[in-house]
Amino acid sequence: MSTASEETLADIWRNLESMLAPIITVRAWAEDEIRAAQQRHHESGRGPIWHASSLVRPTLGRLHTSERLYRAHAAEILDRVAEGENTRPATAAEMICVLMESSLPAPLNSAAAYLYMRLFAQLFPEDCRQLVASPTELDAYESVHGAEADEYESDLQRKLTQAWRGPMA
Known part of the structure; x- marks a missing residue:
């Protein structure tokens, strides 16, 4: 026979587990x-990529819940670390x-x-090839909307800059 405090403790534990699972x-x-970035950039041991774990924390809601977006985000940051960018x-x-x-x-x-499509094609080229009938479709958008999309991309990069994600000490 369980007591009320044991049931409460079990409930607390279940709640804690459900809160921590996404993290x-x-x-x-x-x-x-x-690990993948270390292999891509031939880093062994505890180099800059290994030390970059604090830089790859998710910054926006979808990065917490979408594995593919998160992995693309982390890979880009880790590649920048490896290349000194x-x-x-x-x-x-x-x-x-x-x-x-x-x-x-x-x-x-x-x-x-178009910027959305261009970024999607950059991150997920295989998926983009399945969705877009031919590469000339994207080329047509580029010729008409490319300059404005470049401005939007520049604005987004500036507005979404993460000052805390600077060089590690």
Whole structure:
């Protein structure tokens, strides 16, 4: 026979587990991406990529819940670390998250929609090839909306810059 306090303790434990599960899942994704980046960049031991775990924390809601977006985000940051590039500007995945959320209340204008497609093609080229009938479709959008999409991308990178994601000490 269980007591009320034992049931309450069990409830608290279940609640704690359910709250921590998403954090543990994202942490596992991060560790996978760090290992993959170390292999891509031939880093062994505890080099800059290994030390970059604090830089790959999710910044936007969808990065907490979408494994593919999170992994693309982490890989981009880790590649920047390996190449000695600035890690502060927004990643393509972060920009996709903003464009995705922006498209929910109202359709994106053509240049923003093209930027969304361009970023999607950059992150998920196989999926894009399945969705877009031919590469010339994207080329046509580029010729008409490319310059404006470039401006949107520049604005998003600036507005989504993460100052805390600077060089590690």
